[in-house]
Amino acid sequence: MHDAASLHKAISLEGRTAVVTGAGSGIGQASAATLAAAGAKVFCADLLGDSAEATAAAIRALGGHAEGVTVNVAVRQEVEDLMDRAIGETGRLDICCNVAGKMSEAKVLDIDEADLDSMLQVNLKGALFGCQAAGRFMVDHGGGSIINMASTAVLAPSPDIAVYAMTKAALVQLTKTMSVEVGKRGVRVNAIAPGFVPTKMTSRYYTNPDGTEDEAMKEMVLQPMAKFAPLRRVGTPDDIAHAVLYLASDLSTFVTGQLLAPNGGVAGVS
Template sequence: MGRLSGKSCIVTGGGAGIGEAIAIRLAEEGARVAVADIDADAAGRVATRLSGQGAEAFGGRVDVASTAEVSAFVDEAARRFGRLDAIVNNAGVALPGSADGISEDDWDRVVAVNLKGVWAGIKYAIPHLRAAGGGSIVNMASVQALVGFPGWAGYAATKGGIIALTQQAAVEYGAEGIRVNCLAPGTIMTPMNEEIFRTAPDPQALIDDWNSSHALHRFGQPQEVGAAAAFLVSDDSSFVTGVCLRVDGGLAVLGPTGRAN
């Protein structure tokens, strides 16, 4: 019996990268998992993998910028599983641009997906978590909410907003047994970053540079974020709420311009 046995969970952005790793870890710990992703094929692939490993799972297409799509998927998960115990609001986009350089369209999109999408996940999960007598909400922030990285104004703003929203929701729903926390990953080896390395003029030099910007002298793996998410979903974190847990290998304490010895 895993520590999440009997729990029903939703993971948005669960079709690849960190979201996929979270979905896999929750299922390995015994949870039923609904995988939402804007890429329906990716969501279905992950759900099929989980089912093949003995978990109860299904996938579906969800654009988290659409409140109607989020609401419908959350309701479907609760109906299929009979209850909802947790949602991991992981879906997000990374659109670059400085405050005076990012286009209005890109700004609106990153806010709609990263911040509005998290709000929608919270909003529509709350009634089901209440019905279950409590539960856990885990939101995906970023270390970029805590330290400055030139050229990422919209992304950083939304991730900072997620931390504030997490704290607000923790206060609002704590008395009902609903815990709300967030994760702030550092550099994680996702498919997006793998592509950056693959196309770099000197991939190894770039890898070495990124490694040295972390106190642990390496970047992280999606599975390490998945483990942190499982902790926050589980009853092992029963007295933890309103927390932003950094999973960043010491990037924030070293500083983005620092280098590990």
């Protein structure tokens, strides 16, 4: 039975090392900040190095431990260098969150091969490179938790995002297969399928040609989503970061190969 101290210990990441890709914005940024608030030293990685460093600086300003790292997850060597840096500086790697991702839109009949390749490279191969580089260390050093960011798109089909949904569906299968390969070595591998969260990725629905957000359009897009969601709202980056924290911490030591879907209850009804 837990007392307050043992429950606090189970959720604490004190002394642990985490890598979060896509940490320059949105869900990755919130995940990095949450893991740091729980005590982890977080390597905040992003293609946009200034954004990665801004996240790390914000964490440090709050008393946490973080470093920003410029990484293109589409390049295997860069992902390996990222993990090596985290391991080299701290001597450990406990948590790897593969959050970096991008979106493209086209009807199936119009999918462009170059776009398909580019999406596979980032959303699927980028996460695979993270699973491999982190997983190799974790299987040899007593375990760890790998968390892959999938999407509600794998649960409820939407038009125009087949390529995105394909990359995320493959990521879920990668997650499940890896979990049965490395479980005996103490490595847990799970995926998260977030519902709609307003971020840079999703703001394209209400962004003006000059890059500013159209507030009226934003309201028109978000309000019906909230209205039809069982929990009557869209998500926040923190909603997803809380799922990341659960899967990263010892609260989930019996959980692997799972797809956790924080989505306000919408999957399957949209």
